[in-house]
Amino acid sequence: MLNTFPAIIIVVPLLAALLIAGISFIDRRACFPIGVAALLISFAGAVAMLVNVVSTGVAMEYRFGGWAGPMGIVYVIDHLSALVLVVITGIALVNLVSSRQTIIDELKEKDGAFVALYLLFTAGLVGMTATGDAFNLYVLLEITSLSGYALIGLGSERAPLASLKYLFLGTIGATFYLVGVGYLYIATGSLNMVDLATIIPGLMDSGVILFAFIFCMTGLFVKMAMFPVHGWLPGAYSEASSPAAGLIAPLTTKVMIYILIRICLSVFSVEYVFANLDVGQIMVWLAIATIVFGSVSALAQTNYRRMLTYIIIAEVGYMVGGFFLGNKMGMSGAMLHIVNDAVMTLCLFMVAGIVVNRMKTDDRDGFKGLFRSMPFTMAGFVLAALSIIGVPPTCGFFSKWYLILGGVAAGNYWFVAALIFSSLVNAVLFFRLFEIAYFEPFGDDHHGESPGAGAVGIKEAPMIMLLPFLAVSFLLIVLGVYSGRIVTNIIYFAIPGGII
């Protein structure tokens, strides 16, 4: 039974999405429960696979259609992909449950189609993480992008324009990746990642493989919004509806970075990327530019969600820089940061969802006096902010700590300086928000409520939004405490032998 799980965790959301889309034309009440049930099964399957992979230490393999190796499509679940699968399905589940009320309010008749697109997006991400076939990854990338364009396109008044810009750049990125796979195929004749890894060492100096690497990297950089090609991300994530932003923002860029790591490690071997091409130095400089750009432009934002999008761009710089440092500490920091950053971003976007649901604005002064009127939400918000800044009990600190150790070990002090600079800027950003939320009186510009009238009525978010949010913010601390165990048991197995 366990060896069919790689197929089940992706087929169940797919079948559920198709069922929901069909049923949404008959009666829409059944859509939401089916969606949650499918994500629950997928999450349980991912956790079971993680436990199995960690206990047996052997990567799980699944052959689709019964065909082996380069002939058919094979899924390979190793340590890191099992961990990322758990993160994806978990975040999708929590975000769907917590945004039930917003879906009903904002998308009246289209909630069936929304849940179906939501599940297709998650199935695409799960497939991308688990696949062992380069072209299959392109098809799943397209499913994720298309459902992402639709989820973002129905948001605020400027959402269609932002989604169209995202579509143009997303198509450029995906097509570059496809051309990269084409260059790989013309040089080696195979599409299976394991098969490619055996052939590529023999063609180390061929220009076609070099161009395949350049195309794949450019395509992935466009899809994960690295510095020069990040134009689509701020508009897309800040104009989307809050359930859609809660799903897309924490996951897309992190899974793209996971794919970058998987392609660099298991397709182009480590020797090719770091020794033959020696591309690590340039990429770290690119990552430093991304971190500095993301942090500085986050300072200039007055809209809360837009500020978060620039912080996401800076976090992308952390992970790419950490990976391309080329040493064990840097890589494990980057891999741990994928998990931590996904949970942190989910937490912050859930705060945005709650504030928008309660205050109807995601501008900065929507936070006025929220400490008194929404104490639990603000408690979770403080935890998430501390984690982004990198304060010890929370998980953000530990992954940043590994990244800094990696930077020092690699002797790249500019990268360490960029990390510290970005943490300080995050501190400024969030303490500015604390100051607005805590000191400024609650409704001085809200008509109706008299300012400072003793105990302002505590208007907390509805329970269904608040409980998952508090659970996730508590998870930040749990992840922080257990980060040492996560790294030793899971992440050190994911780093190939050649890295010191």
Added chain:
Amino acid sequence: MIWQLDLIILVLVIVCAIAAINVKDLLSAAILLSAYSFMLCLLWAVMGAVDVAFTEATVGAGVSTVFCVAAVFHTTRRTKD
């Protein structure tokens, strides 16, 4: 695969593509895109890719053009560049 025929089709494909980009009216851009797809379909057939030629003819030339024309019907035909 007579390479002269191959070259003529390739040149026509490039001409259709550049024309579809630079023409000022969106409706004729849609029609040129359809012509471009037909040329490509001819190219696939010459190169022996019959399934791809069939799909390109129906999907690329047929349905894409209908979608483009339907979209232009709801927006403008006028473009500045």
Added chain:
Amino acid sequence: MKILGRVTVILCGLLLLVYVGEFPDFADPQSPASTHVSPYYIQNALEDTAVPNLVTAILADYRGYDTMFEATVIFTAGLACFFLMRLPKKEERVVFYRHRATGVTLRIDDCGAVPKDTQAFHRIDSQWVPRDLIIRSTTRLLIPFVQIYALYVLAHGHHSPGGGFQAGVVLGASIILLAISQDLRSAISKIKEKTLGILSSLGVLIYAGTGFLCLLLGESFLDYGALASLLGTDRVMARSHGILIVEVGVAMAVMSVLIWIYYNLSSAGKQDEGL
């Protein structure tokens, strides 16, 4: 902005052109692409799946999982267009009616309920075009044969070029031809949006469901050999029948999605007045 665009494009183009020399030359049978994996397909496809058309064999069996997600991509596009474009049903601002006898046209602004089936008036689009007899009669003759051809393409996917996708597109094109030649409302009366939504998800469900059935029968996902016990044939013929079932599902999905996108695109979501 334009100069920057031109410079980057010319730069990338030159860089790529320089490296074209590294490619294996154009059509040599010994290039890595033609000697590593594809000889297995060419030699064993007939033996494994009893399907002479190699492209259909690879499409639906060796890489059938890829094609399932391809059908999901087209389904996602249909759902996305519906999700983005579809306006709520009740926005009925301006309605045109024409009195059949006298030919007088009435323009009614945000009217209440107008009796639908009166013989005296018939509803017309805002860009109403007099019905052209030639177009109507030729399309009425043409559409049945287009659909028969599509079914032929679907059924002969194993032996001749064609298959699920091509058949689905041709079927969709026949209904779109009906919608263009007459008007969108007559096409909608023939195939409602609800049937399109259900049909498109049903098509991909057939594909994924067959795969899941193979999983339930103990083999790996999408391994049609597992259907041998159900279909009562040996494993090779079961694979060939499995490919046919899957092609039918894909054709159904592609047809309904293309019509669905056309309905939403040509009426910009209102689904009453089209192209």
Added chain:
Amino acid sequence: MRGYNMDLLNLIAAKANYWTYIILMMVGFYALIAKNNLVKKIVGMTIFQTAVLLFYVSMSTKKGGTIPILHHGETTSLDPGHVSALVNVADYVNPLPHVLMLTAIVVGVATLGVALSLAIKVYKTYGTLEEDEINLQLRNG
């Protein structure tokens, strides 16, 4: 002299497909970046995606290879095990890129459909498809 320019022509003819693929890709890429009108960008995007098709299919051709459908003549005896010896690989074009390109064409149409519906929605809110006019409205809107 004649012999010389014959193999020069063959050289050009041999790599002509790859050159065309690069030229088409750059035309589409230029339209995507530099064009001002949104629907023109969509046209450029379609050309950009179909250029990759040309690259994959020109990778799959073989000199003297026919279409990838096994003739009935030489494989009438359908008993497995005996058939594979008969089929000569060099006779048939490489079928794998054709399968990949069926997917790429379908993805192209799907992206085109979503892009056009977004363009219609943008036109509904801003009244124009020109990028600079939209930015003007955003700045002072």
